[in-house]
Amino acid sequence: MQTSFIGDVVLTTPLIARLAEDGEVDVITTPPGATLLASHPAVSRLFVYDKRESDSGINGFLRIARRARGSQRAFLCQGSTRSGALAFAAGCTERIGFTTSDGRWTYTRRVEYRDDWHHARRLLSLGDPELAASSGDPGAAAIRPRLYPTDDDVHAVDRLLLHRSRPMIALAPASAWHTKQWPGYGELAALLADRYDVAIIGGPDDHAAAAEIVRCLDREHVIDATGKLSLLGSAELIGRSLVLVSNDSSPQHLASATGTPTVTIFGPTVPGFGFGPLAPGSRTVGNESLACRPCDRHGPRVCPLGHWRCMNEITAGEVAGVALSVISGETVR
Numbered sequence: 001m002q003t004s005f006i007g008d009v010v011l012t013t014p015l016i017a018r019l020a021e022d023g024e025v026d027v028i029t030t031p032p033g034a035t036l037l038a039s040h041p042a043v044s045r046l047f048v049y050d051k052r053e054s055d056s057g058i059n060g061f062l063r064i065a066r067r068a069r070g071s072q073r074a075f076l077c078q079g080s081t082r083s084g085a086l087a088f089a090a091g092c093t094e095r096i097g098f099t100t101s102d103g104r105w106t107y108t109r110r111v112e113y114r115d116d117w118h119h120a121r122r123l124l125s126l127g128d129p130e131l132a133a134s135s136g137d138p139g140a141a142a143i144r145p146r147l148y149p150t151d152d153d154v155h156a157v158d159r160l161l162l163h164r165s166r167p168m169i170a171l172a173p174a175s176a177w178h179t180k181q182w183p184g185y186g187e188l189a190a191l192l193a194d195r196y197d198v199a200i201i202g203g204p205d206d207h208a209a210a211a212e213i214v215r216c217l218d219r220e221h222v223i224d225a226t227g228k229l230s231l232l233g234s235a236e237l238i239g240r241s242l243v244l245v246s247n248d249s250s251p252q253h254l255a256s257a258t259g260t261p262t263v264t265i266f267g268p269t270v271p272g273f274g275f276g277p278l279a280p281g282s283r284t285v286g287n288e289s290l291a292c293r294p295c296d297r298h299g300p301r302v303c304p305l306g307h308w309r310c311m312n313e314i315t316a317g318e319v320a321g322v323a324l325s326v327i328s329g330e331t332v333r
Helices: 006-011 014-020 031-035 057-067 081-089 104-107 121-125 129-136 151-158 185-192 204-214 231-239 250-258 316-328
Strands: 026-029 045-046 073-075 092-100 110-111 167-173 197-200 222-224 244-247 262-266 282-287
Touching: 006 031, 006 121, 006 250, 014 121, 026 031, 031 045, 031 231, 057 081, 081 092, 081 110, 092 104, 092 121, 110 129, 121 129, 151 231, 167 185, 167 250, 185 204, 185 316, 197 204, 204 222, 231 250, 244 250, 250 262, 262 316, 282 316
Parallel strands: 026 045, 073 092, 092 110, 167 197, 167 244, 197 222, 244 262, 262 282
Antiparallel strands: none
16 A cells, blocks of 8 residues: 555555565555556556545545455555555455554554665565565665556657657656755756757646756757656656756656666755665765755755755756766766
8 A cells, every 4th residue: 555655656666576476466556656557567456546536535435445355465655544544444454564654553563664774675674574674785676666668658758759869868857845846957957958968857737847947958959748748658758868867756766767877966855764766876966064954854845944055055067067977987986
């Protein structure tokens, strides 16, 4: 059961793949999560739980519980009390989740939430504690997420890139939390566009952020993909890029699933929370001189101190240098 944000759904795929080795895996997830998992070979059945719209309230809750009946074990990747109660109502006799979850009182088995692990590894530990803890580290391959774009997704990207021959860099300038949106993407794109085409990743709500970047470039060398691709289509486009530059948000997890090296810009949050990029060669950028970082697990609505130095003091030249070093394969010193 994973009804959290898109990035969390992506990071649940190693657990899903592991559980599928032992039997069929049904997944309860949100409408966006369902679009990501609809083509995943490890998923047997998908139950779409639109908890904020069509399935809101007690009637929607009971409807999903009835549909999901038949599974014996529930893995509560989203730890709310509602999720735990839904697993109970669906007749799951085993309900497994983290010791720190709000819904832990509904669980039959509680697993330690390790702050020092990547979240993909934490989620994997719900279904395979021995693998997650083996030799101190299961290895990057065991916790790397996987997604499976469809033929339609591949063809949509083919059309978007028709007649383009230059190598491509992807940028993901948006985030659900405003304070996690680095303001330097336009300047960064201008620094990179002499040598690379720039693809802008995002949904329909991200057109304004994309427009700021487009204004800084020759239109011949920019691909505004915001709102033009499905989530799996965006993953396919990222997969064809040399590198993705992203905020601490879901596109970095799409890149982890496609193996595209990522430069993630961290402002109010830090990689130590367990949500950094997992693709080989990835790097992170952050203002390490600030005592006020991190200030929030997700990203506050506004900077608590009013200066937002964690993002404002990261320069486009710095990020461009890191991105180019990733492309060239330079090792981290």
